[in-house]
Amino acid sequence: MSRPVTIALDAMGGDQGAAVVIPGAAIALERRPDLRFVIYGNETVVQPLLEAHPTLKAVSELHHTDVAVRMDDKPSQALRAGRYKSSMWRAIEAVKEKRAEVAVSAGNTGALMAMATFCLKRMANVDRPAIAALWPTLRGESVVLDVGATIGADAQHLVDLAVMGAALARIVFDIERPTVGLLNVGVEEIKGNEAVKEAGKRLREADIPFVDYRGFVEGDDLGKGTVDVVVTEGFSGNIALKTAEGTAKQIAHYLRAAMGRTLMARIGYLFAKGAFDALKEKMDPRRSNGGVFLGLDGVVIKSHGGTDALGFASAVELAYDMARHSLADTIRETIAQVHPSAVAEA
Known part of the structure; x- marks a missing residue:
């Protein structure tokens, strides 16, 4: 035992x-x-x-x-x-x-x-701790950090976040070398503020054995699960988290309203109930509840x-x-x- x-x-x-x-x-x-x-x-x-x-x-x-x-x-x-x-x-x-x-x-x-x-x-x-969240994606789950511990970040802090996030992903996902991306306003290397661009440069040049750095990722990559670990500072990370939670509630509200609008819609819901139940379970925030202080x-x-x-x-x-x-x-x-x-x- x-x-x-x-x-x-x-x-x-x-x-x-x-x-x-x-x-x-x-x-x-x-x-x-x-x-x-x-x-x-x-x-x-x-x-x-x-x-x-x-x-x-x-x-x-x-x-x-x-x-x-x-x-x-x-x-x-x-x-x-x-x-x-x-x-x-x-x-x-x-x-x-x-x-x-x-x-x-x-x-x-x-x-x-x-x-x-x-x-x-x-x-x-x-220098500063972070809060990491497990984020539901089309591929399964990703680690996203920081989602609200500290506001702002210099390049070294973003590199440290990448390292800590990769360590968490190795445990949670049982992956030897998790893929890591820096959240940015575009995937091109010339985009973003100086801290993000410098952090990307350091991660590329460092060639850390347990980090598979894939460059910049955008907001829509969060839901796609493009990488195993998404790194950002706490201000934008918390906004992204709250936006995702609100969007999930909004979609659920739209679905409930649509399914009860007409008799045919209610009948259709009965036939598709299994699919809707699976969707509800997938979007249930309780399944991935818990932020990890790193x-x-x-x-x-x-x-x-x-x-x-x-x-x-x-x-x-x-x-x-x-x-x-x-x-x-x-x-x-x-x-x-x-x-x-x-x-x-x-």
Whole structure:
């Protein structure tokens, strides 16, 4: 039997808090029986939910916390008020102290990044952390980063993002040399701002063994799955992510309206229900829920704040995979190949 994997949970994070976190963890446990949990939250709220899931309760430790970071808290405010005693901080701290291998939270993204960076610290030679998302495509999935951790990027930061994204893709997709592209306004080498053009030049010339750099990609390549890893800075990455989520909801709304417009349309829907169900499953954001914080001395997974139990279970399963394949160690090793001094500084 494989060794257990311990995940730290911020039970109070997200729009619905423990009401989603605990059932989500129970679903993940059904799929991954070797999971173990360290749960941080208000025991008055969490304990009754654990009682309703005895299998989960048997493999969990519950630690009471009085403070919960609000979804509208500013990162600096959350860091001041919630450091050392909030459910979010305690879950991250469990990773730092090796009591858990990964922390998962559906809470305030800015606060989570601030606390994770403050608590875990950055890896050697990584200037800024990033958030990577698994993006549904026509070919399957791609890794897209950064989707909102930091705004703006110089050439070296984009190269580091490419390296970290490739390390994640090697684990998630089991590909030895993932294809990587830089998101740009065109595929021609003369297009784009100076940081993107310089990053492309460095990636071409570096010939990194585990990165198959394919040049610039455009916005429509995200959905096509042209490359395994799409690299951009956090401002444009977050806009792209929110645009894709909104477009998916828009298409779903159009389909529902069209299918109910006439009697013939409703009859046609019945005949095509299997195809529509397959489309709905493919576009379901819960299947790829979970952003991975990269570049820190520890792994943190950000679940969408408005997800349900199924979506949170996906984030926990992603955390499980990251722990199983030692993501932080893999990134540390790959960064060291690009920055040899990282070995001496670690």
